Amino acid sequence: MKFFILLFIFTISLFASEQSAEKRVYASILKALFPEKTIVKVWSDKSEKGALFSKLDGVRVVAQKKDADILMIFGPEDIENCDKMIFANGYLVFRRSKGKAIGGFYWQKGRANLTFIKKNLEKEGIRLPKSLEKYVEDVE
Amino acid sequence: MKQLNIIYSFFVVLLLFVLVYLYVRLGDFELQAKKNIESVIIKNTSYFIENVEKNIKQHVKSNLYKSLKSNPQLRKELETNMGMLITPSFKYIYVLYRDSAGKYRYLLDGSKEEKGLFDMKFDIDTQAWDSVYLSKEKKIVTQDDVSSIWITTLYPIVYDGEVQGVIALDFSTSLFQYISKVLSPLKDIFLYVFVATFSLLVVILYQMFLQLKTKRESITDPLTKAYNRVYLRDLVEKINLYNYDVAMLDLDHFKKVNDNFGHDMGDYVLVNFVKLLQKSIRSKDIIIRFGGEEFLLFLYKEKKKESQATEVMQRVLKTVSQYNFVYENSSLQITCSAGLVKEAFKYNSVQQVIKKADERLYSAKSRGRNRIVESDISACVDRLSLGAVKQALDEERLLCHFQPIFTLSTKKIAKYEALVRLRGEGEKLYYPNQFLDTIEGTNVYRDLTKNVLEIVFEKIAEHQIAMSMNLNLSDIIDNSIYEMLIKELEASKSLAQFLTIELLEYESLANDILLDRIVAIKSYGVKIALDDFGSGYSNFSIFENLPIDIIKIDGSLVKNIDNSKTSYIIVESIARLAKRLGLVVIAEFVHSKAVLDVLEELDVRCGQGFYLGKPDILMPTGQ
Incomplete structure (x- = not known):
């Protein structure tokens, strides 16, 4: 019984620490991408992540893609004909959508990794703050 | 019960301390085991990494980045070799280089999962990696912030004194978790025993608290909160x-x-x-x-x-x-x-x-x-203090006067009544009303009674004649006096038949213990008399309850018998009652011939008084 309780606490604490790291990262990303907006409207293809975004200050989760300022993609979402700003979440999603996505956030070997794609940033006319410039990459 | 609880509590607390000590020691053991494993791992990883470095250097003689970039086949071959080291414990093995912007990028990745691509950026703790670049020495990093990784060993690949890449080997937490898992049941046992023991202690303490509370309530007067x-x-x-x-x-x-x-x-x-x-x-x-x-x-x-x-x-x-x-x-x-x-x-x-x-x-x-x-000393009576009585006993200044009791029909002495006196430091005599109240209930009273009893037995032995002495009924109930009495009777068994005990203050004291004790005293042949009968609250039920042999009619009834019709009728009634009950009657206060004549007329068996004989220190020899 105690094992399961400890396992549960361990999982929760891991999940909580990852979640809080993620929250910090997403808050920074959204603030950097939309510095002028007081409310950023976010659409996500993963409902449980929607809950995470809704907890961020100045973020509203929307149900329709067309209402969103940015689409947070976690799965195999069709983004070819989408005219909205896209952010990839997860390594495979990032690699698959690097032509359209403005950047990606994923966990690799237990470490959080963040990459902004230079040409897509330029296409959107976004200039990132200095603290995030080190994450900008020329991704082919 | 309270002492038992304290003993239980002591052992439970002791057990708790032992358990805490063992639990802490187990924690120390776990920490020490972790350190030992760490050092073993560091040794092993160093060995593996050195082999990886050797392998890379065998294939790449200089300019690591260019050589690998230009030769994907070589990368694949080296990554395959590196991948052979991957075990559940050695989770990731990869080689990064630092680009001109200070970012770290993949050169090789032998990992089976989450594999990085050549030249792909990898966000890691740059401070530790920079220090390896700077020092050109291997470094062990404990990964507190990286989930599922315990420690990372960083090993520089140096060409011509320049670090061109760093080999990283991530060690998973699985082994440490395994050790913790092995120790876990043991720790659990300690924990469960600790919890059980602690619960027991709590129960005992609660029980003690309730006991104290109940005890406190039971000994306290609820109104005034004083003790009860x-x-x-x-x-x-x-x-x-x-x-x-x-x-x-x-x-x-x-x-x-x-x-x-x-x-x-x-x-x-x-x-x-x-x-x-x-x-x-x-x-x-x-x-x-x-x-x-x-x-x-x-x-x-x-x-x-x-x-x-x-x-x-x-x-x-x-x-x-x-x-x-x-x-x-x-x-x-x-x-x-x-x-x-x-x-x-x-x-x-x-x-x-x-x-x-x-x-x-x-x-x-x-x-x-x-x-x-705070004292019993009366202003009008010259009383002796407790200390003075004790001193008189110590100095053997106790004596008895003996007053004869006559058989009226024969005019012969039937027995003597022993009356206690204390001689003062001069020749002055002190009478019972001058010291008995003071010593009543004390050890001195018991000692005095013992001395009187010894004198009485001495006189019985000397003259082979019956003697009576006075005792309060409460003396028979008093354990120490009763035990002393039995001891003296036992020592003078053959003389006990000559002894009569005259009981005073018998009005309300009849009970089972008393009856048993009087029966025991009588078993030595001692006779029991009721003294001063007819005065106070004399209760006829006493004849039902106690085995009485003699009644002594109180002097206040006898002294006016020749003039008072009431006294005459009462004494006559008592004498008749005694006769029917088979008891011997003794009339006190026979102070004149007239009184004696009336008593003879009433067929009273015995008489005692100044007319018949005064109390004296010397035993009268005539009859």
Whole structure:
């Protein structure tokens, strides 16, 4: 019984620490991408992540893609004909959508990794703050 | 029960300490095991990494980045070799380089999962990696912030004194978790035993708390919060009378308070009276509510120091008399009286001390109240103090006078009654009314009784004649006197048949223990007489309850028998009653021939009085 309780606490604490790291990262990303907006409207293809975004200050989760300022993609979402700003979440999603996505956030070997794609940033006319410039990459 | 709980608690606490100690030691062991494993891992990883470096350097002789970039096949081959090291413990092995912007990028990745691509950026803890670049030395990094990774070993690949890449080997937490898992049941056992033991301790402590609470409630008077008689019962068994003087205290005219102001006011007075007592006495003194408005005070006395009991009691009386009791628009002042017994240790039991304090309290009441009485010495009677009686016994100044008791029909002496006297330091004689009250209930009284009994047996042995002596019925109930009596009877078995014990104060004391004891005394051949029968509250049921042999008609009835018709009728009735019950009758106070004649006419068997013979120190020889 105690094992399961400890396992549960361990999982929760891991999940909580990852979640809080993620929250910090997403808050920074959204603030950097939309510095002028007081409310950023976010659409996500993963409902449980929607809950995470809704907890961020100045973020509203929307149900329709067309209402969103940015689409947070976690799965195999069709983004070819989408005219909205896209952010990839997860390594495979990032690699698959690097032509359209403005950047990606994923966990690799237990470490959080963040990459902004230079040409897509330029296409959107976004200039990132200095603290995030080190994450900008020329991704082919 | 309380002691048992304390012992249980002690062992449980001891067990808790042992468990905590073992638990801590187990934690230390776990930490030490972790350190040892760490050092073993570091050794092993160093060995593996050195091999990886060798392998890379065998294939790439210089310019690592360019060589690998230009040769994907070589990358694949090297990554395959590196991948062979991957185990559940060695989770990731990869080589990064630092680009001109200071970012770290993949050169090789032998990992089976989450594989990085050549030249792909990898966000890692750059500070540790930079330090390897700078120092060109291997580095061990404990990964507290990286989930599922325990430690990372960083190993520089150096060409011509320049670091061109760093090999990283991530060690997973699985082994450490395995160790923790192995130790976990042991820790669990400790934890469960600890919890169980702790729970037991809590239960014992709670039980002790309840016991103390119940005990406290049972020994406390609910109204005044003073101790009650249950507490007194326990105190009697353990108190050392050398350490206490004892006072009995009573509120004067308290009944009038209840009658005139109501019981609520009465209760209020009692509660505040106890508060005043508590303020006036010292911390080591004890207050016990003895009865309605009667309180017992045990006043602490330090050994070899002057008793302060009188001062304390005076303070109590003054404080109470000056206090104004105000309750619901009514106010009153009240006084109290006290009987004080100092040198309580001279009494043979606490009960005797309390009895004496009570007597003195009533003496204080009868002398006008609001006062303390601490001695029995009467102004009109030349009494001996307890110490003086004891000294007289020690110096063998006790003696007996013997008054003859005649058989009236034959005019012969049937027996003698032994009457105790004490000789003063001169030749002055002291009579029982001058010292018996003072010593009653003390060890001195028992010693005096023993001495009288010895003298009586001595005289019986010397003259082979019957003797009687006086005892209170309460003496038979008193264990120490009764035991002494039996011991003396046992020692003088053959003479016991000549002894008559005349019982005084027998009005209300008949009970089973007494009956058993009198039967036991009679079994030696001793005769039992009721002294002063017909006076006081003489109860005829005594003949039902006690095996009486003789009744002695009280002198107050006999002395006027020749003039008083009433006395005549009473004595006649008693004589007839005794005859029908088969008892011997002795008439006291035969002070004249006229009285003697009437007694003979009434067929009274025996007589005693100054007309027949006065008490004397010498045994009369004539009959």
